[in-house]
Amino acid sequence: MAEDNILSVRGLHVDFExxxxxxxxxxxxxxxxxxxxxxxxxxxxxxxxxxxxxAMMGLLASNGRARGSARYRDKELIGLPERQLNHVRxxxxxxxxxxxxxxxDPLYRIGRQIAEPLIHHRGMSRSQARARVIELLKxxxxxxxxxxxxxxPHEMSGGQRQRVMIAMALANDxxxxxxxxxxxxxxVTIQAQILKLLAELQRKxxxxxxxxxxxxxxxxxxxxxxYVMRSGEVVESGETESLFASPRHSYTKMLLSAEPTGRKExxxxxxxxxxxxHNVEVVFRAGGGFFGGAELELxxxxxxxxxxxxxxxIGxxxxxxxxxxTLGRALLRLLPSEGAIRFExxxxxxxxxxxxxxxxxELQLVFQDPFGSLSPxxxxxxxxxxxxxxxxxxxxxxxxxxxxxxxLKEVGLDPVMRNRYxxxxSGGQRQRxxxxxxxxxxxxxxxxxxxxxxxxxxVQKQIVELLRDLQKAHGLSYLFISHxxxxxxxxxxxxxxxxxxxxxEEGPTEEIFDNPSHSYxxxxxxxxxxxxxxxxxxxxxx
Amino acid sequence: MTDINPxxxxxxxxxxxxxxxxxxxxxxxxxxxxxxxxxxxAFVLLFIxxxxxFGPWFSPHxxxxxxxxxxxxxxxxxxYPKEDAIVPAFESAVARARIEMGETEVDGSTVRVPISDGxxxxxRIVRYVDRSDLFSNARIEELSDDGRSGVLAADVSRIRFIxxxxxxxxxxxxxxxxxxxISLAIGVLASVxxxxxxVTYGAIAGYLGGRIDNVMMRVVDILYSLPFIFFVILxxxxxxxxxxxxxxxxxxxxxxxxxxxxxxxxxxxxxQEFVQAAEALGVNNAGILKRHIIPNTLxxxxxxxxxxxxxxxxxxxxxxxxxxxxxxxxxxxxxLISEGASNMRGAAWLLIYPAxxxxxxxxxxxxxxxxxxxxxxxxxx
Numbered sequence: 001m002a003e004d005n006i007l008s009v010r011g012l013h014v015d016f017e018x019x020x021x022x023x024x025x026x027x028x029x030x031x032x033x034x035x036x037x038x039x040x041x042x043x044x045x046x047x048x049x050x051x052x053x054x055a056m057m058g059l060l061a062s063n064g065r066a067r068g069s070a071r072y073r074d075k076e077l078i079g080l081p082e083r084q085l086n087h088v089r090x091x092x093x094x095x096x097x098x099x100x101x102x103x104x105d106p107l108y109r110i111g112r113q114i115a116e117p118l119i120h121h122r123g124m125s126r127s128q129a130r131a132r133v134i135e136l137l138k139x140x141x142x143x144x145x146x147x148x149x150x151x152x153p154h155e156m157s158g159g160q161r162q163r164v165m166i167a168m169a170l171a172n173d174x175x176x177x178x179x180x181x182x183x184x185x186x187x188v189t190i191q192a193q194i195l196k197l198l199a200e201l202q203r204k205x206x207x208x209x210x211x212x213x214x215x216x217x218x219x220x221x222x223x224x225x226x227y228v229m230r231s232g233e234v235v236e237s238g239e240t241e242s243l244f245a246s247p248r249h250s251y252t253k254m255l256l257s258a259e260p261t262g263r264k265e266x267x268x269x270x271x272x273x274x275x276x277x278h279n280v281e282v283v284f285r286a287g288g289g290f291f292g293g294a295e296l297e298l299x300x301x302x303x304x305x306x307x308x309x310x311x312x313x314i315g316x317x318x319x320x321x322x323x324x325x326t327l328g329r330a331l332l333r334l335l336p337s338e339g340a341i342r343f344e345x346x347x348x349x350x351x352x353x354x355x356x357x358x359x360x361x362e363l364q365l366v367f368q369d370p371f372g373s374l375s376p377x378x379x380x381x382x383x384x385x386x387x388x389x390x391x392x393x394x395x396x397x398x399x400x401x402x403x404x405x406x407x408l409k410e411v412g413l414d415p416v417m418r419n420r421y422x423x424x425x426s427g428g429q430r431q432r433x434x435x436x437x438x439x440x441x442x443x444x445x446x447x448x449x450x451x452x453x454x455x456x457x458x459v460q461k462q463i464v465e466l467l468r469d470l471q472k473a474h475g476l477s478y479l480f481i482s483h484x485x486x487x488x489x490x491x492x493x494x495x496x497x498x499x500x501x502x503x504x505e506e507g508p509t510e511e512i513f514d515n516p517s518h519s520y521x522x523x524x525x526x527x528x529x530x531x532x533x534x535x536x537x538x539x540x541x542x
Numbered sequence: 543m544t545d546i547n548p549x550x551x552x553x554x555x556x557x558x559x560x561x562x563x564x565x566x567x568x569x570x571x572x573x574x575x576x577x578x579x580x581x582x583x584a585f586v587l588l589f590i591x592x593x594x595x596f597g598p599w600f601s602p603h604x605x606x607x608x609x610x611x612x613x614x615x616x617x618x619x620x621x622y623p624k625e626d627a628i629v630p631a632f633e634s635a636v637a638r639a640r641i642e643m644g645e646t647e648v649d650g651s652t653v654r655v656p657i658s659d660g661x662x663x664x665x666r667i668v669r670y671v672d673r674s675d676l677f678s679n680a681r682i683e684e685l686s687d688d689g690r691s692g693v694l695a696a697d698v699s700r701i702r703f704i705x706x707x708x709x710x711x712x713x714x715x716x717x718x719x720x721x722x723x724i725s726l727a728i729g730v731l732a733s734v735x736x737x738x739x740x741v742t743y744g745a746i747a748g749y750l751g752g753r754i755d756n757v758m759m760r761v762v763d764i765l766y767s768l769p770f771i772f773f774v775i776l777x778x779x780x781x782x783x784x785x786x787x788x789x790x791x792x793x794x795x796x797x798x799x800x801x802x803x804x805x806x807x808x809x810x811x812x813x814q815e816f817v818q819a820a821e822a823l824g825v826n827n828a829g830i831l832k833r834h835i836i837p838n839t840l841x842x843x844x845x846x847x848x849x850x851x852x853x854x855x856x857x858x859x860x861x862x863x864x865x866x867x868x869x870x871x872x873x874x875x876x877x878l879i880s881e882g883a884s885n886m887r888g889a890a891w892l893l894i895y896p897a898x899x900x901x902x903x904x905x906x907x908x909x910x911x912x913x914x915x916x917x918x919x920x921x922x923x
Contacts, residue, residue, distance in 0.1 A: 162704075365818075368815075372816065374819075375834050376566055377838055387824070424567065441823070
């Protein structure tokens with residue numbers, strides 16, 4: 001049985017030398033991959049799932065060491081000299097990465113980037129390689145491949161770039177494709193297309209796919225077998241169906257139930273309107289400078305009106321580039337906009353920085369990236385109390401410290417940690433710090449710009465619950481911006497669907513989820529909620 | 543694979559939670575301490591700086607004292623005058639007295655020679671010896687009863703010039719020590735000036751952006767196009783030669799680079815979400831610059847400063863070499879090297895020792911700068 005395995009990993013350890021001693025990222029795991037099957041490795045960030053594959057491909061960071069065994073057919077990969085390893089990686093085992101924006105070299109045409117390994121590994125001539133590249137581009141579903149072969153990466157969308165990456169990975173007919181979170185950076189509708197493409201390709205070409213992901217939805221649709229990893233160890237493995245039907249390990253159970261649950265009750269119907277935008281419009285202009293050229297106009301937000309009542313949560317849903325974040329910032333007057341904006345019946349459409357300053361206390365913002373939104377040189381205590389310096393300058397250091405302790409407790413953090421620096425916290429903890437920074441001012445309206453998108457599912461759930469609790473306790477109004485429908489459903493009582501700067505549909509959340517009327521909303525829902533598998537289980541032969 | 547699963551807690555960074563409140567600076571410090579080249583350089587630098595600050599007080603010779611009899615004395619561990627120079631000088635002095643001499647002996651700082659004559663020795667013959675620059679306190683000891691023989695003794699003042707002396711007969715070691723003091727002072731002061739001006743200017747230009755940024759950076763461009771030497775000559779013409787002027791001149795040209803670096807850093811920083819978050823909190827521009835922008839630019843800035851100090855020292859050397867720098871009898875390493883260069887053939891030590899000192903300082907600063915850059919590089923994290 002073991003001879004059938006195309007890849008068998010036995011007792012693999014990965015250690016990293018750091019300033020704080022050795023960190024065991026992977027602690028002796030066993031993984032088998034049979035030809036033509038799809039294996040998913042699931043785990044949250046930091047579980048060591050990516051490092052396992054990196055160790056195998058000889059791509060560990062310079063302070064990393066791998067021990068144990070990883071055999072590709074009969075070849076031991078761990079400790080193989082680079083020259084021999086290159087015959088395996090890039091030829092027999094290929095990889096696609098998470099970030100299609102950065103994994104292509106922006107200076108070369110895509111055709112050349114795909115042809116490179118063909119010329120190099122196969123010794124093809126340029127014209128042969130070009131013919132093969134066109135064939136590959138056709139295979140991965142790039143329209144008009146004869147023309148697009150000469151495109152530069154920046155001329156393509158994220159989904160198309162990921163297709164190009166896949167074409168590159170397929171160029172040498174690999175036995176095995178390692179896909180490291182290939183769809184995480186993409187919009188839901190495109191995610192679905194890429195997954196479908198991978199499934200189709202596997203059926204046509206019969207290679208094995210190792211799928212590294214944190215998204216159980218994808219795993220269920222896509223994989224034959226699943227390994228669940230947690231802090232460097234495989235806690236559970238098995239056939240997808242049986243694992244989903246009856247998870248044995250508590251961690252797997254927790255992951256499976258990590259979808260945010262619960263619903264938000266709508267506010268009382270006659271609650272006062274706090275923040276109101278009427279025909280809000282944001283236009284970005286580019287070009288048309290000193291040397292002429294046509295002025296480009298990008299209408300990011302196109303005449304949008306909405307009213308946020310006290311205690312209400314409006315969910316704004318849309319794909320990247322739909323203008324939802326821009327709208328949120330424009331309503332807080334952080335971006336210049338046209339149209340009328342009113343806060344508590346006061347017109348703030350033309351308020352300048354000075355006039356807005358006292359209102360900033362009431363209108364707060366929480367960002368998507370918990371790593372970028374905290375200054376790395378300030379302690380958590382300083383980060384949290386910064387707003388107090390501005391809005392309550394009369395407070396002494398001791399009083400500020402007391403307020404910081406209070407705010408950190410409220411978001412479920414140990415106040416002892418207030419003298420530490422942000423880089424010492426995990427993503428979820430940092431997002432709590434960011435929330436504490438907004439909450440310490442006791443605002444009335446909080447714009448939440450994708451506050452859960454960069455977090456693991458289980459942490460997402462906790463943050464959603466925290467936000468709902470805070471809303472209940474302080475009667476807050478939220479503007480919740482997200483592309484993740486499951487989270488929006490748990491948070492919002494009113495839903496706005498945006499596309500290309502316009503509202504395509506709006507209404508109470510449940511109504512839209514039950515009965516989406518606009519075709520775009522329907523696509524969104526279908527891509528996110530669809531739990532059926534793209535292919536039948538019996539397609540591969542074990 | 544089975545395991546015992548601990549309670550489900552929120553994911554934590556396993557290693558960092560053990561150490562309480564370690565800032566990025568402390569992290570960098572730890573990394574720097576592990577870099578042997580950087581640590582060695584820091585010690586070398588510290589030693590040289592201490593030598594420059596305290597050395598001149600402990601040095602046996604003042605830096606401006608001229609020893610006319612020891613012009614261009616080669617570097618030597620032996621004291622001057624040397625034994626083989628004392629004996630002939632002493633003998634030729636004694637010979638003028640036209641008396642019989644025995645074997646001359648040098649013992650520490652006294653010279654002795656047994657003397658005898660056909661008639662009793664005239665005590666006034668000691669004047670022949672005292673007349674020489676080398677000897678003092680000449681006397682006749684152990685005069686025999688008949689007064690015809692004895693020992694003529696004289697004191698020699700013996701001075702050490704470990705690094706030799708220069709063309710004017712001044713101790714090179716003392717001059718190097720004072721040169722270190724001047725060069726390091728100029729390097730550090732000019733860098734501090736560049737740091738203050740450049741960081742403030744660059745951060746303001748970068749953060750405010752738009753038209754203000756455009757105007758401020760064009761000013762920098764205009765100043766850039768001003769030739770450095772021309773600028774210094776202008777300053778010297780207006781204000782005369784002055785130590786303060788030199789570091790102002792160097793600082794005034796070096797802050798332009800600093801301003802550009804900081805502006806570039808600021809441009810990327812101000813798009814970061816933590817700056818936007820501060821704006822959303824209503825923090826004013828000064829607060830954002832002070833709390834968010836400037837502390838975050840300091841990493842690259844510190845690295846740049848360590849590389850700026852040697853640059854300033856070299857510029858000062860250039861100015862001194864051209865005769866626009868510090869004035870005699872005060873000196874700097876650059877000036878010493880320039881003097882050494884003109885005496886290179888006959889007196890190589892005049893070039894070698896100052897050059898080695900300057901090279902050591904520059905090497906140490908560059909290694910330290912490299913080490914700092916590696917330590918502060920976030921990519922390593």
